[in-house]
Amino acid sequence: MTRITACETGALADGEALKIDTPDRQIALFNINGTFYATDDRCTHGNASMSEGYIEDDGTVECPLHAARFCLKTGAALCQPATEALRTYPVIISEGMVYIDLE
């Protein structure tokens, strides 16, 4: 298993997202009402960055390119044009830090 350090919990405000580069992929980290979620950053429909999407209080993010919406908890695609789920990753909070398990 590969665990990466994402950021301090205080570094990502409520309702914001952060793109994290790893050696083999880009991850989007979201903070919604103090709960952190991690998904692949690239939309499953096209070349768009989900960390630049529109984050909703209901725990979803809307792709900035064609407006597909995804559940941040499960990654499920909730509307067209996306049909494939975003990959999600476990997030661990410990001593004020946010970690993401990649595998």
Ligand code: FES
């Ligand atoms: Fe995300 Fe098309 S690139 S919905």
